Amino acid sequence: MGGMGTDANDTSALTKKGHSCVRLEKGGRTLVIDPGGFSEQDAALGADVLLVTHEHADHFDELRLRAAMEANPAAGIWTLRSVADQLSGAFPGRVHTVGHGDTFEAAGFQIEVHGELHAVIHPDMPRITNVGYVVDGLVFHPGDALTVPERPVKTLLLPLHAPWNKFSEILDYVRAVSPAYVYDIHDGLLNDNGLAVLGRMLGEGGPGTGGAAHGHLTPGESVGLAR
Template sequence: MTFTKKSHACVRLEKDGRTLVVDPGGFSEEDAALGADAILVTHEHPDHFDEDRLRTAMEARPGTEIWTLKSVADRISAAFPGRVHTVGHGDTFTAAGFDVQVHGELHAVIHPDIPRITNVGYLVDGTVFHPGDALTVPDHPVETLMLPVMAPWNKISEVIDYVREVKPQRAYDIHDALLTDLARPIYDNQIGALGGAEHLRLTPGESADL
């Protein structure tokens, strides 16, 4: 499987000539979802879900399908009958040849005064986990963790403890559009030294074999 980092929380996974894209939101490239055979969306916040990007990808490729939670599916399913699938915690499905398990139910707390929305994470092929906007720990070993390093709802101590709890072999930074270049060495050093897993960072467009 090949992993390509896109901007912010978006990732592309490729295997056997097929492509799975997770969270091609408004902070990612405009063409982040184009060419995907399957798209997964973790929740409706605009940095993870951009309706125009999804519509463009679905219209450009009639075979593309989306798996997501109800709040997102309700906004786009009518335009693409039979191609948008609603999922929730505990569900399993196959998307473009990738086996996917759904983990988690709620977005992380941003502030007690802000109501929490739903959020799901996706474990792909039993090895790669993208948690969306939550620090969900799957009840399954994880080889590669997509690690949300900078958000209004987390701090670095929580990020480090999350890596420790999940215990992946490696963790790649995602959700990093708000992280300045000045701060990146601090995050790299502290997560790498304290997380207990190999900590890696790709620039948008870079790829790695998993």
């Protein structure tokens, strides 16, 4: 991918904000992905860049997004059309529609869009659109899909548990992406027992991730990111 400047190496911190929501911070700027209904109430506040992978309520909460946009008149939202159409009238010129293959810069973050469709929940349920985001060539958030990005990434945010996945699929997904680090997302439906079982399976007590180091962040917990 082109357009990656030297400051693409500066992404410094990732913070879990509950379920599938994460914050990335560098140089005084903040990017938030998927502040949905299962994330912390203030998950989107303070964001300069807001990315939404798809329209399901656990990823897209209109009130959280509106609060963030109203608090920061310079903030913008980048998302697929199904979400953008619900927001663009309220924030003209600040809601941007993106799709697979797009690249753009926002508030100093370099962002690539990968993927097109949500994973299959059941054949009786129509598939909706879903995109994932690679930020600064470093970390990939796939939304609700097991999209293998068309480029290497060091850190993968792994949808750990959902009505549309099973353990063998997520393990094979980690191996296919082949990151150095894996952090759980999409874990809001799990209790402590479920987290412990899946954590063990992705760690030394399981079949192995193919070399990726697996970590679980609690809401509000942060980790440093570096190339």
